[in-house]
Amino acid sequence: MKFDLHTHHDRCGHAQGEIRDYIEAGIRNGLQVIGISDHSPYFGSSTDRPQPGIAMAKSEFPNYVKEVLRLKEEYQGKIEVLLGMESDFFPEHLESYRKVYDQYPFDYIIGSVHLSGGVSIFNKKRWKGLTDQDQILHKEEYYDLIAQSARSGAFQILGHIDAMKGYYPAFTDIQTEAVEKTIQIIGEHDLAIEINTSGKTKDVGGWYPSDTMLELCLHYGVHVTFGSDSHIPGRVGDDWEEVRAKLKEIGYKEWVFFRQKKMVSVAL
Template structure:
């Protein structure tokens, strides 16, 4: 069974094409289900569209939900269209986000940390001039936010948990026990993490997370799922088979997708 839980479309401002185009791409590739999960608005902002090139407007969110639900009905019997969202996690606004999400029938919500200390994790300039100790501090701040997101109870799985390496591959070599502590928390909270193949589009190459992190995730009993993080329809399910094979090599015997916020087991 093939599935992909992480896709975007034009509303976020940095992806192409309509939701329908991603669904049609999934059908052509014989997926059983396709998750639509565009970037959440900045619900903690007083501005309708805080960053137009990064996330949709608050006023657009109900229309996004309505469109996915309509397409879910339209494609019933052809492919299972799942309603998701990729949510930023800001501890100071967590309850605001939670109250918004409770209004809608999500199949799943992805918890993704994109900002640490108010700076994008993809901003390579954040690392300039930092001492070794300061680099460790930045990495630990990142994983502390991921751990908090796991404990929040808002999410079914966590997105790209080492994406901070995207434009700074040396991130992976920064030594700290915080990663293991965070994986342990994720396992205890019974959340999944995604294998996200969009890392290949960044300087780091490869996937998020690394094989070494997946090995540790297996040790801590963390479930895994798949997301291409497609921003163009042609990347839907990108490298799905290769990821499945790698997971089996590491020692996983299954992965999961989510429907009505419940994990659905798929044998590898």
């Protein structure tokens, strides 16, 4: 069974195409299951859309859910459409997000850390002038947030867990025990992490997370799933076969997707 749980569309303000375009791309690329998981609104903000180029407006959120559910019905028998969300993780606003999500029939929610220390993880400038010790502290702060997201109980999947390397490939070489400790926590909470193939669109190339991290995930019993993180329909299912082969090489026997927040295992 071929699936992709991480796709976006034009509501977020930085993706191209409508939801239907991604579903049709999934059918063309041989998917049996596609998850729609656009960026969450900033539910912790008092304004409707504080970041129009990053996430949808709060007022648009119910329409997003309605459209996905309508398309789920329309495409029944052709492809299974899942209602997902890529949710920002802000510890201070967790309950505000949770109250909104609990009102809707999500199949899964991806928890992603996009800001660490109040700065985008993709901001190249955050690394300028830092000492080696400062870099370690930045990395540890990022993984502390991911560990908190794992403990929160709000998510089924954790998104791109080493995406901070996107525009700073040297991130991978910053040594800290925080990475392994965080992976252990993810395993203890029976969550999945995604193999996210959008790293190829950044300076670092390749996927998130690294093979070394995937080996640790296997050791600590962390489930894995697949997400292209498509922001254009043409990337739906991108590198799916290559990821499947790599997981088998590492030693995985299965990967998972979620339906009504229940984990569904699929043999590799």
